[in-house]
Each structure stands twice: as C-alpha cells, then as structure tokens.
Amino acid sequence: MAKRMEILVGAAIGLGMTARAAVDGGADFLLVLSAGRLRVMGAPSLAAMLPIRDSNAFTDAFARQEILDRVSVPVFFGAAACDPRLSIPALLRRVSEAGYNGVANFPTAIHLDGSFRVALEEAGLGFPREVEMLRAAPEYRLATLGYAKTRVEVDALLDAKVERLCLNFGWNSGGSQGVPSGVPLDQAAERARRLFAHIRRRAPGTLCFVEGGPIIDPSHLQQVCEASRADGYLGGSTLDRLPLEMSVMQTTSAFKTTRLLPQEGDTVAARVPGLVGRSQPARQLMARIARLVATDLPILVEGEPGAGRTTVARAIHQASGRTGALTFLDARQDIAARLFGEGGPAALLALRHSTLVIESADALPPMLRARLADWIERGSFARFAKPAERIPGARLVLTHPLGGEALARALSAQRLTVPALRDRLEDLPLLARALLRGAQHGAAELEPAALRLLMARSWPGNLRELAEVLRRAATEGRNGRIDLATLEAQIGLASTAPPASPEDERAWILDALRRNRFRRGETAAFLGIARKTLYNRMRRLGLEA
Known part of the structure; x- marks a missing residue:
C-alpha cells in the first residue's frame, strides 16, 4: 500500500x-x-x-x-x-x-x-x-x-x-x-x-x-x-x-495599540536630527537642545546608564550644523596627554565646526577638571560672544551620570538631562522601529501583543537593554515578524520584574491597574504576570482596596 x-x-x-x-x-x-x-x-x-x-x-x-x-x-x-x-x-x-x-x-x-x-x-x-x-x-x-x-x-x-x-x-x-x-x-x-x-x-x-x-x-x-x-x-x-x-x-491588541504604532511616513515631533520621540519628556529634551546648539556653550549631558547620552551628544553635534570632526574621549582612560599635550584641546579641535565629547566625565581626575575649567575660562569657547560676533569653532560636550551639578558649575556647562525610557514609554514604538533599522533588522516588525509586552516593562537598562532585546528577538523572529512568544523568550523572567524599590513597584502596578480600569485579570495579562502574583504584590503594597 x-x-x-x-x-x-x-x-x-x-x-x-x-x-x-x-x-x-x-x-x-x-x-x-x-x-x-x-x-x-x-x-x-x-x-x-x-x-x-x-x-x-x-x-x-x-x-x-x-x-x-x-x-x-x-x-x-x-x-x-x-x-x-x-x-x-x-x-x-x-x-x-x-x-x-x-x-x-x-x-x-x-x-x-x-x-x-x-x-x-x-x-x-x-x-x-x-x-x-x-x-x-x-x-x-x-x-x-x-x-x-x-x-x-x-x-x-x-x-x-x-x-x-x-x-x-x-x-x-x-x-x-x-x-x-x-x-x-x-x-x-x-x-x-x-x-x-x-x-x-x-x-x-x-x-x-x-x-x-x-x-x-x-x-x-x-x-x-x-x-x-x-x-x-x-x-x-x-x-x-x-x-x-x-x-x-x-487583533484586540492591534486595536488597543493603534495610536501607538507608528506608520510609514509618520512625522515625528522632533526638532533634532538623530533623536526619536514625541512624548512630553522627548519634546522638552529636543526643545532644550535646539536652544543650546545656537550657542557655543559647553554642555553636560546627564542621565541613567543606557538612556542614550552618547546618542544625544552626537545629535548635538549634528544639530549644531558643525561640519568638523566629532571626537570622543573616555575619561576612564588616561586622556591627559590628548587633552593637554602638545597643542592642547585646540589640536584635537583644529578644524572649525568641531565637537569634543568627553564620555564618563564623572571619572575625570580633579587635576584634569581644574585644567579643563581653566582652558574654558581663557575663552577658547567664546562663551560670552554675541551671535553676530561668534566665530564658529569648537564645542565641548560631556556625558555624566545623574547628579553632575558640581562638574557643570566648575566648567560653566549647561546641564541637559536625558529622560529614562520608563518615563517616555509613549516613544517606545518609534524607538523600537529606529533601533531595528539601526541594527539592520529594518524589515522586522513587532506584533501588537509583543509591543504591549515591551510597554509593560520598566526597562532598568533603558535604551541599551531595549536594543539588545530587540536585536535578539529580530534574529529569532520568523517571516520578519517578532511575535509575543519570541519576545517573551528573549526577555525571560526579567520581563516581569518591576523596579527595585517598593515605591517604584507600587507606581508600576498602579499605572497598569489604571490602564486596565482596575480589572485585575486584564492587568495581570497586561503586565505578563500570573493573577495570583498580582494579588500577592497588591496585598504587600497596600493596593487591595
């Protein structure tokens, strides 16, 4: 037979x-x-x-x-x-x-x-x-x-x-x-x-x-x-x-996320090339950058690890219209010779319209901080020149963890705070698309349920963590789509981990409850946790009522 x-x-x-x-x-x-x-x-x-x-x-x-x-x-x-x-x-x-x-x-x-x-x-x-x-x-x-x-x-x-x-x-x-x-x-x-x-x-x-x-x-x-x-x-x-x-x-997730999903050709409310976002924190960041790039003032970019401080530094250089070199130095390494060797910073920024970025500026030794402040004070950056009198020249940008007030004062730098990803989740669909394209996975698409899972996470690692998760998920995805199962496999148990402190965890759960009209079953599904787990956390955090 x-x-x-x-x-x-x-x-x-x-x-x-x-x-x-x-x-x-x-x-x-x-x-x-x-x-x-x-x-x-x-x-x-x-x-x-x-x-x-x-x-x-x-x-x-x-x-x-x-x-x-x-x-x-x-x-x-x-x-x-x-x-x-x-x-x-x-x-x-x-x-x-x-x-x-x-x-x-x-x-x-x-x-x-x-x-x-x-x-x-x-x-x-x-x-x-x-x-x-x-x-x-x-x-x-x-x-x-x-x-x-x-x-x-x-x-x-x-x-x-x-x-x-x-x-x-x-x-x-x-x-x-x-x-x-x-x-x-x-x-x-x-x-x-x-x-x-x-x-x-x-x-x-x-x-x-x-x-x-x-x-x-x-x-x-x-x-x-x-x-x-x-x-x-x-x-x-x-x-x-x-x-x-x-x-x-x-299908329900697709309708729920209609306003979140960016469409091709969607115009992003951004005034700074290289940055993506339309949330209020993103708009405020871009508006401040737009004001600062019209000057030659030093800028200290601060924020949480992985929030995109280096990306903002690049965007500042591009938005300034500077055609000269963009030079990066890491303060965790011995950069004294490059900063104050023969020719000093002027040698690094010999070309007009150049930008020097010192990353991890919190690691600058006190001696280098003092010498850099003195160099700035001598007028190399023409801090007080009027726009009509300013000669296009070098700009100094420093990246720093949150709390850079002292260094900013020492260097007469303007502080620019990059918001954490959890504070701008509205931007996540646009950020995800940009990150997938940047990682050469431009054809990969997030299914609506997968996007909701991303938006339910607190992202302690910020954009760096999001980029890594998306990169792995795009590699494992099938037919150019990242579905819920693929994303869950890449995020693992960490996808359900709330912020570390009880205050943040309470706010995390309360926000999810409000989004789902305090329906506990829907809230648990939205957060990607078991209903019993949600009940236990609500009881511990005093949210039972």
Missing part, C-alpha cells in the same frame, strides 16, 4: 463558523462534541465531564442548527452513553436519522480514574457501556470512532470492531484554559508507537489517530506521527480555542 502523503485530520468543533473554516482548511471529517461547544462558550473542555447539561441533546441542538447539512465532509456525533435512563438503540436511531455519518464515545470515562471510575464500571455506567454503543452503531449505518488511553481500552474497542481508534493523551495544555497533560512529548510518541503496532497486528484495517496532551502544534504532531506512523490527528482545543485565543488577543 502506498504511503499516504497527508495525515487525516478530524476537527472536534463546537461552532458553525469554525466548522466551515476547518473544512476550508482541509479537515477530512468533523466531530461535534459537547466539549467543543463549551469551549466556545468560555468554559474549559473538561467541563464536558460535569453533569451540567443533557450532553446528547445539547450537542445535537447546536450541530443541527450550525453544522449538519452545511459542510461537505462527514460529521461524527459525540454521544454520552453513561445515562442509565438512556436507550442506546434509541439514541443511535436518532443520530442516524438526523443525518450524522458516525458516532464517537464522548464524553468518555477514559478521562476518569480511581475509585469513582471503579464505581461507574460496577454500576454498568462506565467505559464498557460506551463500547456497547460503538459495537451497535454499524447496525444503524453509522461509522465508529473510539477514544482510548490504555491498552485494555484499546483491546475493548478492537473487540467491538471500531473502525477509527484515537489514542488520547488527556486534555490539551496551552492557552488560558489548558490543563497540564503530565505526558512529555517523547513519552507520548513512544506510547503511540507501541499501541499502534499492537493495533495493526490485531486489526490491520483500523485507522489510528492521536489527540490531546502535549500535542498543541504541527511540529509536536510530526514528532509523534514519525515515531508511531499514525494515520491521523483529532484536534479540538488546538483547532478552535488556542487559535481563537491568539487571534482575538492579537
């Missing part, structure tokens, strides 16, 4: 719209299950195991209204056989007359264990009753699909001559309502290999399917299928809940 190039796919669907979408995507058959309907109603799949509905009537109602006679593939009915009042022949007759092509044992007792399942079996209401139903189904011209977990259950289904057998690994993990399966992927693959080999020895014509547990995407399925030679896959949560959650989340 020739090897099938494509596996069979059965879609366990609870909504007409997703049923038609699954068929358009190539599903070979559909299963209408109470779990599928409960999922689209917002409940987890395992709610199907609770006595909250007349499962058969519930399933039949939505299937007749939305799925039967509206799709071009066979439809299997998920039948609950445990009701002791239920006449199995009567149920199968109704299913056949309604137009279903087959029947499956769902909800199924295979998801139960312990003394409760033993009690069901002893009362004649457990898995054997499901097998009885599947054994009788062909008499009503119904195809059969049986769910099983263990070899004993598999053998019972084979004795009933079930045509399609699905090895189930438990409820799907993943998403907001997933249940940890407890079955590692490699163990699932090995279990399927052994059981399917057993099935093919006993009943070679039986089609073997896998479903559930750790299989939540095609790559997982491929690993299991390659090991077990499965004929097909049954998808429930993986075909409706997980894609729906992700799609709705991404």
